[in-house]
Amino acid sequence: MPTLFKYESGIKFISKPDNMSLIADPTTTKAASNCDAALITHAHTDHSIAFPNKGIKVYSTEIASRLYESLTARKPKNTHFVDFNKKIKVNDIEVKFILAGHLLGAAQIILYFDDMTVCYTGDISTNEMITVPKAEIPDVDIDVLIIESTYGKADLMFDSRERTKISILKWITDSLQNKKIPIINIGHLGGAQELTAFLNEMLSVDIYCDNRTSEINKIYKKEGISLNWNSFDILNDTEFRAENSVIILPRALKEIPEFLKERRIARSIVTGQAARFAFSSFEQAFPFSMHANCNELLNHVQTINPKKVFTLYGFDSEFAAIVRQKLKLFARPMKLAKEKPTLEEYL
Numbered sequence: 220m221p222t223l224f225k226y227e228s229g230i231k232f233i234s235k236p237d238n239m240s241l242i243a244d245p246t247t248t249k250a251a252s253n254c255d256a257a258l259i260t261h262a263h264t265d266h267s268i269a270f271p272n273k274g275i276k277v278y279s280t281e282i283a284s285r286l287y288e289s290l291t292a293r294k295p296k297n298t299h300f301v302d303f304n305k306k307i308k309v310n311d312i313e314v315k316f317i318l319a320g321h322l323l324g325a326a327q328i329i330l331y332f333d334d335m336t337v338c339y340t341g342d343i344s345t346n347e348m349i350t351v352p353k354a355e356i357p358d359v360d361i362d363v364l365i366i367e368s369t370y371g372k373a374d375l376m377f378d379s380r381e382r383t384k385i386s387i388l389k390w391i392t393d394s395l396q397n398k399k400i401p402i403i404n405i406g407h408l409g410g411a412q413e414l415t416a417f418l419n420e421m422l423s424v425d426i427y428c429d430n431r432t433s434e435i436n437k438i439y440k441k442e443g444i445s446l447n448w449n450s451f452d453i454l455n456d457t458e459f460r461a462e463n464s465v466i467i468l469p470r471a472l473k474e475i476p477e478f479l480k481e482r483r484i485a486r487s488i489v490t491g492q493a494a495r496f497a498f499s500s501f502e503q504a505f506p507f508s509m510h511a512n513c514n515e516l517l518n519h520v521q522t523i524n525p526k527k528v529f530t531l532y533g534f535d536s537e538f539a540a541i542v543r544q545k546l547k548l549f550a551r552p553m554k555l556a557k558e559k560p561t562l563e564e565y566l
């Protein structure tokens with residue numbers, strides 16, 4: 220019997236004859252509990268819900284588990300750590316984690332079933348950045364590629380990351396020159412560290428962030444990423460140099476910290492979603508993302524050259540259509556794949 224795979228609040232694989240079931244990035248505890256083991260690609264909470272549940276055998280990188288803990292203040296349980304590029308056995312199935320970029324400790328997962336080899340990318344970035352390497356290409360032929368499609372739409376306008384970073388830099392220096400404190404909202408796991416590392420390289424300003432981001436920064440630093448920052452939660456007001464400071468806030472945080480309330484400020488947001496939405500309550504919105512854009516995703520698919528492509532998250536239908544048109548490969552959204560779950564049916 221062939222291996223079955225389908226989307227069931229996560230990517231579920233059922234391997235015959237003994238009905239062993241694995242789930243990658245389950246999004247509900249129930250979906251994870253129904254399986255023999257859960258694989259987690261990275262620490263973002265839309266992928267990592269299975270960590271704190273001790274009834275579930277979880278496989279992830281050690282860094283992902285540590286980042287999850289500092290992000291959520293919840294302790295991972297029953298987690299087996301996986302090294303990059305080392306095949307391991309999860310129950311009877313061989314599995315390998317390879318680099319995904321995106322954020323520290325993030326993995327793409329290769330699963331070697333008897334009848335097919337699958338690569339599930341999780342979230343990826345294919346461009347080398349300061350804090351993360353680029354996503355690796357599997358060193359085996361891939362039958363089924365399950366790829367994220369967060370920004371998989373052709374008309375989303377992303378400038379190059381370098382140019383966007385320079386625009387952010389210019390906005391910061393302009394704000395400081397106008398005697399305003401620049402405040403930047405950005406994802407506090409992934410984006411905040413990349414921006415901090417970049418600003419450290421380019422400017423001699425003091426960078427302040429909240430305690431939670433600060434804890435994440437510490438994990439990055441421990442992994443050898445050079446970061447310099449201060450936490451404003453433990454700020455001594457006398458040491459704050461308004462004319463030479465940049466504030467980094469978590470992306471969704473609307474309120475500004477108390478110590479900034481009487482001061483002149485300028486606000487911007489950094490998120491890939493700025494390629495889609497105006498964010499008019501901010502002076503500037505910069506479309507910088509730790510996710511691959513449409514072209515980068517397409518290049519990733521082309522380089523891997525799998526037999527079948529399934530897309531997941533964001534613009535899944537749109538990206539599947541682009542893969543079909545441009546690469547002439549079989550491609551469809553993962554979530555519609557329930558009815559035809561076996562590879563055999565597609566061949």
Ligand SMILES: [Zn+2]
Binds near residue numbers: 342
């Ligand atoms: Zn992510």
Ligand SMILES: [Zn+2]
Binds near residue numbers: 263
């Ligand atoms: Zn995600």
